Amino acid sequence: MNTALPHSAWARACGIDFGTSNSTAAWINPLRPALLELEDGKVTLPSAVFFNAEEERTCYGRRALAEYLEGYEGRLMRSLKSLLGSSLIDGQTEVNGRVLPFRALLASFIGELKRRAEHAAGRSVDTAVFGRPVHFVDDDAAADAKAEQTLQEVAQAVGFREVSFQYEPIAAAFHYEQTLTREKLVLVADIGGGTSDFSIIRLSPQRMSAAERHSDVLANAGVHIGGTDFDKYLSLAQIMPLLGLGSRLRSQADVPSSYYFNLATWHTINSTYTRKVWQELQDVYRDACEKDKLARLLRLIEERAGHWLAIQTEEAKIALSGAERHTLDLSRLEPGLLHAVLRSAFETAIDELVGQVGHTVARVLQLAQIPAERIDTLFVTGGSSGIGLLRQRFAQLLPQAELVEGDLFGSIGAGLAIAAWRRYGAG
Template sequence: MSQACGVDFGTSNSTVGWHRPGQSALLALEEDKVTLPSVVFFNVEDDEVTYGRAALTNYLAGYEGRLMRSMKSLLGTSLMDGQTEVQGKALPFRQLLAQFIGELKQRAERSAGTSFTRAVLGRPVHFIDDDSTADRLAQDTLEQIARAAGFTEVQFQYEPIAAAFDYESRISKEELVLIADIGGGTSDFSLVRLSPERASKFDRKDDILGNGGVHIGGTDFDKYLSLTHVMPLLGLGGRLGSQIDVPSSYYFNLATWHTINLVYTQKVWRELQEVYRDINNADLRLRFERLLNLVEERDGHWLAIKSEEAKILLSDEQNISLSLNRLRSKQPTQPCQLILDQDGLQASIAHLTTNIGNTVAEVLRTANIRPDQVDTVFFTGGSSGVRGLRQQIGSIVPAATKVEGDLFGSIGAGLGLDATRRFR
């Protein structure tokens, strides 16, 4: 058995792959589950740090502390060299990411019963769109963080290529496959020739016909669903007595996972109080009071979780009614409900799915591949279940067979296979 592993550090969920003949390709990371949500909660009351589902449970139970999610989105941005405050102390974001990846490594080692010092890490086709310098910086930063977490040898593989290796392990004949990896932070695509015979080759560069990606993913769907349908319940779009719009920056920060904590500062609280005093419309006052209460109770991550829940429910349902019971104003009112249908979701994210569709078309064009030449579209990534997005991609290659992989595990499994090949 290989002593090297594959690490899929995801925006929303993370996995670790380890190639063992006849056994699962993924290691259990949280009890019997092979995924670990990419979440850290610093519990101030009990002075402890929890990860994954346990972190979300503690946060939603109302413990005082700081929740951090979508940490991967910091890579390649100016925020990466910043810090946040935890229990009155400054915590650099680099240290935060190293702490999470270190925890991921330790859990994988306990599950495997061996230590891992070598790893292939997954990376999106583009960490940062249209900026090769920032993109390279993001990979270099992730390598430094992985080494700080205890890996002494680190290599990288594109995430959709890793998913291709996982799919290839299950096919019986050659196929030209479009890998559609829709993750939490990015959408990545690869055109790859796959077959059982090609799988034994170490050098696969001639089999990769095209790559492309865009920095749009599930957290962006959550964000625009929230801005379109949730944030108006808190006053977004309202007009103040001075006939100017309610400032939108607070709502954009609350709708974006890695900026939620920015609304909890004393400066922002004073600004919100000033805005409230300039409201003379009774309905807007009620809605803005919900925002004030949400910020005071630090329930921003709860609201983001509810937006994500709405998106997930609409992957299967045509209509949903979602209770938003923590949205409260000074006056007793009926519990807030989010009523949403499939058309409402698609309208809020149409500009994103169109952009993703254009990226797919560009991958085909630059690879000089006609849509009718694609045999299979292989969907992976937790956000590939969004119905309108699948329809958008499917319409570009209508004759291709649509196959759903392990939405959360294909990349980690493929990285584990790749690690065995590279470090054998």
């Protein structure tokens, strides 16, 4: 940390980055790095919960994913943040024979995140600055406000007495600012699991000690497109056709696509495991022209392996950031089944999404009334910011900006800790 931040006192508040895919907690203090170790020496905690039915316990993070993949009976829930702003948030689901409200699910994970942060820090905390996307919900101010209020209520329910919020790209900017030696005009691009958010902000060593930075923030914009959407489009384009998407019934009608869309979307995977869906699929299988493909789908549903396939898809997306092709081992669905996914086909599938993200970059420039050539630096963070097609689109829009890659999973959390110090001071 630089001299604008404390060296002799703990901040009274911590920063919490509750992410769609991963979460972090950070705290300005004189004893250790701001980002706290949350699981197995790592500063990230995957935003996942597994309700283990065999051993009647609840697991979080990497352990949740591991127990699910090891084959324990139970229910895996991931992409929890996607519930905020959706119609599901006031609903409920069934977990191991018990009714679980979705608000209680969020409280379970955020409460665990709080406990782990306190354990790592060695002290309790009741005040926090939470990160939030520029828009939880696109083009709906009332729904967006309700999503923030819901997150605040859940956080307070698990013991955070005082909660405030900071836009995630602004938090990332505060973290980047610690490295600067001169003033820069920066466009921050945070490509997270559920949203892509952008801010244009003036940063400098002289400005960073100020408690109030509103005048430095020139514009914010965001769109509800993120890493899970890129996963979904990769799955629908290159993996779900192996299970029958796009194939025909004997009546020449298409096999219903709703099953595949639900399997390709993290927070709707569990909806495919109902008895009603299983009975429907028996009828579809009998009428299918390509029964081998539907047999793979039935195997997937029978084994409740939808999250396993989603994890394979996510790993393929990551691999395609640095390779032209990636081979998936799908032997779980059919012995010896290997399938190559191609970066060229992936980029074709996500081109429209990338275009929408590009339009959002253009919009934030327009809102700031700043020509693209005046941007000194494009600072990128977020787990999906490494996608090659996105980087190309950014380069086209900001051809003169220096590209700086932040800590893809830690910049926001560390920046929220800085915001927490400035907002609440030591204590």
